[in-house]
Amino acid sequence: xxxxxxxxxxxxxxCSECNVLPPLGKLPLLESLEIKNxxxxxxxxxxxxxxxxxxEDAGNKGSSSDAxxxxxxxxxxxxxxxxxxxxxxxxxxxxxxxxxxxxxSSLSVVxxxxxxxxxxxxxxxxxxxxxxxxxxLLLEKEKEQKxxxxxxxxxxxx
Numbered sequence: 463x464x465x466x467x468x469x470x471x472x473x474x475x476x477c478s479e480c481n482v483l484p485p486l487g488k489l490p491l492l493e494s495l496e497i498k499n500x501x502x503x504x505x506x507x508x509x510x511x512x513x514x515x516x517x518e519d520a521g522n523k524g525s526s527s528d529a530x531x532x533x534x535x536x537x538x539x540x541x542x543x544x545x546x547x548x549x550x551x552x553x554x555x556x557x558x559x560x561x562x563x564x565x566x567s568s569l570s571v572v573x574x575x576x577x578x579x580x581x582x583x584x585x586x587x588x589x590x591x592x593x594x595x596x597x598x599l600l601l602e603k604e605k606e607q608k609x610x611x612x613x614x615x616x617x618x619x620x
Contacts, residue, residue, distance in 0.1 A: 467491065475499055487532035487562075488512035494538035501545040508553055511562060531561045538568040547574050552581035559583035572596055579603050 511532035
């Protein structure tokens with residue numbers, strides 16, 4: 463039997479019957495993850511992170527030394543051709559985002575036409591420059607958000 467806790471690289475490909483991603487955030491040594499051609503996944507949420515909503519490890523309780531980190535070593539995350547994927551959400555708790563994918567340096571989202579936005583824990587990573595291709599809704603929403611921020615900064619300057 464394979465010991466999943468020692469996995470460093472994982473590819474999930476052509477899982478056409480899968481409609482939910484497993485809690486891969488619990489894999490402590492995972493460094494790269496590729497998810498390709500999973501046509502029935504519609505939502506990626508806290509379950510993918512391996513963190514429960516009512517759990518102390520969400521970052522809102524306890525000290526940082528005992529907080530569980532989702533995807534503690536993940537550096538590369540690539541999604542390709544998730545045809546029904548519309549929503550990617552995070553934890554929505556104060557301080558929780560810092561415990562999600564702290565080492566992520568490469569993200570690509572390709573041909574996920576229905577995806578509308580990236581979660582805050584991705585957007586807040588200052589050194590991360592996601593590669594987004596073939597995701598017209600996502601690109602359109604991101605452009606709108608940048609324009610709104612630009613307008614807000616102009617209004618504040620007045």
